[in-house]
Amino acid sequence: MTAEPRSAMVSLDGVRKSFGSHEVLKDINLSVAPGEVCCIIGPSGSGKSTILRCINRLVRIDGGEVTVDGLRVTDPTVKDVDLRRRVGMVFQQFNLFPHMSALRNVTLAPRKVLGLSAAEAEARALSLLGKVGLAEKAGSYPAQLSGGQQQRVAIARALALEPKVMLFDEATSALDPEITGEVLAVMRELAAEHTTMICVTHEMGFPREVGTHVVFMDGGSIVEEGPPRSVFENPQAERTKAFLSKVL
């Protein structure tokens, strides 16, 4: 591997992925610098969520390369855990562990993966829960929390390993419209703190207002990308225009 400028936190080079005979990602090239908020938009089935999963090896790529904080995803000597400590992921369905309290959801990984003591993990968890505005719900179970609260706990859980980059997979799509605000507020704050974020989203307000780079995907390829202003107000490709006219 040649000496590449280490400016990219996450980079995808020629990434290909098929599920059976269906080619989901066709030669994806993308670079996300530290502190960037990269928003991926596009119709359903365009491969957006798959891209995220290729970054933390939840999905194994068929070709090309993904590099995260200098670690190559296709390198067999790079352990899953090393990769996943650097990448935090927030899911559309929250995926909180229902049999654990909010606090335990957040302390689980720091204890098992980072080896923190119970006290250290708890202190970190309470701080993060406070950050997302849910300190007093630490003892509550997911079933007792609203969707927005669950997702905020999920964000705290993902932040607990102090990752270098945060992935958001349609984080607000499963929430009632009135509740998306509380989750977006947390995401905005993370962006303001210069967290490197890659967000797949249907919700156009966030990319326009907070995104630093917008990527439009369709049919497994990146059709157009650029600063929010360019993509939203001056789309070049026909497909981009068609998509935007439908969703905006």
Add this chain to the structure above:
Amino acid sequence: MLAAARLDFSIVREAAPALAHGALVTAEITAAGLAGSLLVGIGGAALRTSKSRAARTAAAAFTEFFRNTPPLVHIFFAYFALPAIGINVPGIVAATTALILYQGAIAIEIIRAGLEAVPAGQLEAADALGLGGLDRFRSVVVPQALRISLPALGNNLISLFKNTSLVSAIGVLDITGVAQDVIAQRLSSAELYLTIGAFYLLSVFAFSAVLRFVESRLARYAT
């Protein structure tokens, strides 16, 4: 009623101490059976979902064989056929072991279904957090699988409890065995069957009530 006039429950009163002892034996076999079958169930389910094809096949063969054959025949085999290869154990041990394997095989299927019912999103979240296979299994999958499996496992326990009556076939003195003993001496049987029937029925009602209570308490751990 003419029929009722022929019932003489003094036989039951006289046999009460023996019956009580039999009930204790029934309880012991049930307790041992529960513990054993859960161990077999968890171990077998782990093998059934293992990466090793040999393990999966072996566990599947064990499960299918025991589930599809009668527990009474297993008991007979343990007691009469095993001595031929030098395994000589007391009747109660042979019978309890046979029951553990039978109900254990059923438990394997129940627990496996429970493991597979844990939503894929849970596995994804655990993976994304960097949790290793064992941690993921122990902390995320098993607790949820057990909660999901609880109703079916409860039914398996009730089935085990009723199946303990089969041990009487090889002379073990559980409550059914005691009843048969008394009947052999006194020749009057309806009273005793009604009595032990009531014992089993009331016990099953109690089990079911406890089970429903536990299920309702666990409901708060389900989203």
Add this chain to the structure above:
Amino acid sequence: MNAYLHALPALLGRGLLATVTISVASMLIALVGGFGIGLLRALRNPLVDAAAIAYVEILRGIPLLVLMFFVCFGLPQLGIGIDAAPAAIVALGLWGAANGAEIVRGALVSIPRGQSEAGVALGLGRIAVLRSIVLPQALRRTVAPFMSLFTAIVESSSLAALIGVKEILETVRVDIENDATLWTPLLLTALALYFAINFPVSLASQRLERKLG
């Protein structure tokens, strides 16, 4: 070896036949009884419901063996004489019907309420809704569970040995006579017979459940 081959015909012939006969007869009772009770409960009559629930709970709360003993030995004491084989079928049938009733009830309950609501909204009476809308859909969901019930009945038919019916297990016992070395081969053969009957049914049932579930 000779003794084993000598004992085999009775096992594979008379014994197997008796097992199959008892199982099929009991299964028929279970089907008729199960649907009868299950459908009666769908009518929502409180008295009928209570009787049905009592029947099901009692028959599922006692061991089948105790029931079989009671039917075979207890009833004569109360004035109702009955032979061993019919007693086994009666006991198994009653037990099977109780389980069958639960299968039918489970299937009916699993049909979403919206289906019957739609029928009622269209002006259909309760029985018509049951007959035309709910039952046809519920029927499909009873097939796999009833197949499982059949395998349970086949296994439980072995209990008839304990009241002297010469089905598979009892035939083994009788054929042993004084030769204890026959236990192993004969019991293994018996296990193989039960497995040969139940395994295909069990596989088919699992396959069905995967397709419909």
